[in-house]
Amino acid sequence: MVTLKLPDGSVKEYPNGTSAFKVAEGIGKRLAQAAIAVKVNGEITDLARELPEGEHAFQILTEKDPDSLEVLRHSCAHVMARAVMRLFPGVQLAFGPALENLFYYDIQSPTPISEEDFPRIEEEMRKIVEKAEPFERFERPLAEARALVADLKQQLKVEHIDEEFQHHPSLSFYRQGEFIDLCRGPHIPHAGKIGAFKLLSIAGAYWKNDSSRQQLQRLYATAFFSKKDLDEYLDKIEEAKKRDHRVLGKQLKLFAISPLVGSGLILWMPNGSIIRNELETFIKDELTQRGYSPVYTPHIGRLELYRTSGHFPYYRDAQFPPMYTRPAAGTLDLCQYRLSLGELDEKRETEFLQYAKLAYFVPPQYEQAATQAEKLEMVHRYADQLLGVMQIDLPDYRKATDSKSRSDALLKWLSDQEGFLLKPMNCPHHIHIYKAEQRSYRDLPVRLAEFGTVYRYEQTGELNGMTRVRGFTQDDAHLFITPEQVESELRANIELVLFVFRSLGLNDYRVRLGFRDPKSSKYVGADEDWNTAQAALVEIVKSLGMNYTAEEGEAAFYGPKIDFVVKDCIGRDWQLGTVQLDYNLPKRFNLEYIGADNAAHRPIMIHRAPFGSMERFMGILIEHFAGAFPVWLAPEQVRLITVSEKFVEYGKKVEAELKSRHVRVRGDFRPDKMGAKIREAQMDKIPYMLVLGEKEQAAGTVAVRGRTEGDLGAVPIAEFIARIENDIATKALPR
């Protein structure tokens, strides 16, 4: 017996072996026709499947249920794969899941697919949809299933079964016409339910998301129940693209990037600089209130500093090459890097090559060498030769016979050389401000704040407008605290981030706890420190009642962190504010304070940046406001619009008066028609326009036009000044 509890609260009973479709038919013919899938105890399955015995919560899903879209898209992925297989013989299928608004299928094709093929593929898909063939589910025991996919010449699926499903007794398949795919489902009853679809883009993706595995082609597409929904979705995408900070940044003259200056290096134009300056003043005032001490430190530092902190050895390939005063040292440095990596995995090898190429240095014939040992030998001979030519005598290096001791000998020499690094982080500099005087527990917390500019050599494919750059300024601070202060300081910093976000109306963010991946070797420090720190973060976030996700592998290399993550206009995640807890750098730098017991103790560090970086924050802010900034941030707060040239005199008087009150005002006194001047001011997203003509001049008033509110009527100048000063003082958000 199958007992079903329907959404309306009624309970119905059916004999065993009843399918959801039968139940739907029993309820009503129209429902059965409209049915897409079914939710049994919260789990979505096919309509055609037999319902299990027992009592279940039961709900038929139709086009109206958002969950149905996911089922539809997954089925459409099958249709797309089927069409591709018809057109491109020898295609291997990988995975084809549905995402939030779209779906993809990863495939491997002997003849590469390009966007030019989209019309053909879509045409073929249309034929399949028109035929409205059903999706039929069947199961096979593991061995038979493996034989079936092997028979279908789907090598990737065979691999997948071997790697993941060894303990599954049986596997499910879906058949649609000639097309059979290993698949968990669920699917729509038949292809005719697909009302509208569109192929969107093609991109590379690694097999099982592993960059050491083969790269596949990923076809992105989307599907809806109706053409109208599809068009709405496409329009929405177009609208979102108009908020793109790269587009608005150009339009509103906020920032520029020049290939001659370098990709990923932001040029802040005057308009953008005004906004940045306002933001910096805002946060500086806040920090002064909260007991921070502003400091300044240089843009570069000795290599030795970053060897101590770990930045240089751990993140070498993500930095600009080091600057050595002796040219040969740069090359020997690379030799040392390679030798120190020793017999390491493919990934580190790739890192080395990447880095060596960046520095225009790869030992002769290096890439042809077959084994690691040969490569190491080649590097060694090269280093040896260089030492000879430069007449550098390193007895330790000559005596050494293995890579490790060769690396050590080189490192010892390199450490004596003068070498600098563009700073990748501010912490080592701030640490040395802490160390510059003796600290007592009475001094703690020491809170050092700086808008510190750092440089990181991000991969070319990662660069993106202002959100991912190679030089950026963090609104950084480092706190040196006692163990007792951890909780209160963490709490204060999270509250600061929230305060900053609130002030700007940034409400659409998520909180992510970044923990270390215990399997990875990139993290420094003792296990117990990590565990303490991670536990402390969870406790605080919980006590603040925040929703959060904890993600392994998202920690900084020295400690766990709390990140505030927002989405950009096309849905990509970006980390803004961050608070990080660090037990490791204090150890590496041997930091101390004298406790009440007159003994030396180790402080704990907190790294934090409420904005993250000025560049990324600005980029996100541009998109958040769609370029229409609140009055306090707007580069131009007021535009004066004279009705004709007769009123320019009056315009200049109003301009002078506003300027004397530090309002950012510009007079548009050109002899154009005011309609045109208003339009221009609207497109420049100026918060206030003041129209000045006969009546205003006579009465000493200004006709106020709000960017969003339109004509607000004429008021005395003083009244307008009071209004805008209030907007600025309260940091009023755009209406």
Next chain:
RNA sequence: GCUGCUGUAGCUCAGCUGGUAGAGCGCGUCCUUGGUAAGGACGAGGUCAAGGGUUCAAAUCCCUUCAGCAGCUCCA
């Protein structure tokens, strides 16, 4: 870094299978002196990303480099 796509006037883009460059907006000059999102006329402006190759001939075809876009991998 990888896969695919793109690079033509300040901006957005057209320029079919090779025959020597175009539009709209913007900009400049002049006319127009106006009441809440585009008044009119005329004009200037391009080493077709850079370098190399194929060809009688290249914006167009091929190669390399640089830069950008989407995705993947990465992200202290």
